[in-house]
Amino acid sequence: MKDFCVADLNATVSLNGFPCKPVAEVTSDDFFFDGLSKEGNTDNPFGFAVAQGNVLSFPGLNTLGISMNRVDLAPRGINAPHSHPRATESIVVIKGKVLVGFVSTSNVYFYKVLTVGQMFVIPRGLVHFQYNVGHSKASLLTAFNSQLPGAVIVSRTLFASNPPIPNQILTKTFQVDDDVINSIKSKFA
Ligand code: GLV
Ligand code: MN
Numbered sequence: 354m355k356d357f358c359v360a361d362l363n364a365t366v367s368l369n370g371f372p373c374k375p376v377a378e379v380t381s382d383d384f385f386f387d388g389l390s391k392e393g394n395t396d397n398p399f400g401f402a403v404a405q406g407n408v409l410s411f412p413g414l415n416t417l418g419i420s421m422n423r424v425d426l427a428p429r430g431i432n433a434p435h436s437h438p439r440a441t442e443s444i445v446v447i448k449g450k451v452l453v454g455f456v457s458t459s460n461v462y463f464y465k466v467l468t469v470g471q472m473f474v475i476p477r478g479l480v481h482f483q484y485n486v487g488h489s490k491a492s493l494l495t496a497f498n499s500q501l502p503g504a505v506i507v508s509r510t511l512f513a514s515n516p517p518i519p520n521q522i523l524t525k526t527f528q529v530d531d532d533v534i535n536s537i538k539s540k541f542a
Contacts, residue, residue: 359383360408360415370500371408371415386411389423392492400430400485408500415500422495426451426485433508434482440502442475442495444483449491455481467493480507513541 359379360371374383386406393402407420414420420440424432426449444453446467453473454464465473466486475481485491511518512534523534 357384357413358416360412362409362412371412373415374412383413386413389421389494392490393423393425395425395427395430395490399433400427401425401432403432407497407502418498418500420497420500420502422497424483424493424495426483426491426493428485428488428490430485430491432483433506434480435504435506436478436480437475437497437499437502437504438478440497440499441477442481442497442502443472444475444493444495445470445472446491446493448493449485449489450487451491451493452484452486453481455479508537509541512538 355373355376357379358371358373361374362371364372366372388404388406388410391404393404395402402425404423405420406414406422408414411420426432444467446469448469450466450468452464452466453475454462455475456462457476457479465471467473483493511523517538520531520534524531527533
């Protein structure tokens with residue numbers, strides 16, 4: 354086994370992960386990532402920005418089983434309900450006051466309002482969100498036990514897939530009329 358396997362993102366071989374860049378070509382920069390240092394632009398309807406430090410942006414993480422994101426939230430901004438199929442997530446607030454919550458497979462809602470330095474953990478695969486309940490901007494760092502946790506964003510999955518899920522599935526699922534579904538779909542078009 355090797356100490357590290359910096360991802361060769363351009364390799365053509367197909368496997369579950371990335372093959373290693375030749376050791377002679379590895380430098381200190383391969384173990385450095387600056388992508389979480391700046392506040393993201395939250396000027397959007399969700400008041401939300403995420404910067405992802407996963408193997409695709411930070412190839413030095415390849416085979417190491419970890420990654421991190423930075424989330425910025427405007428006041429009342431939301432990181433909408435989503436789940437990570439490949440990772441547990443731990444969250445630490447670095448600025449502001451944030452409501453974090455998840456729902457278990459028994460449909461119990463677990464939540465907490467976090468201030469700076471406080472942590473919360475989201476067990477693998479469960480649907481969760483973060484919402485800025487403070488009066489100023491909020492930022493958090495999230496850490497994953499996967500180099501590429503993946504994200505299933507509930508709203509986009511159901512209302513903005515490609516091709517779209519047929520309305521009859523969604524009207525039946527949510528027990529509403531077509532116009533409700535069309536209205537939600539139009540927001541994600
Ligand atoms: C937050 O939930 C994140 O996935 O970064
Ligand atoms: Mn998450």
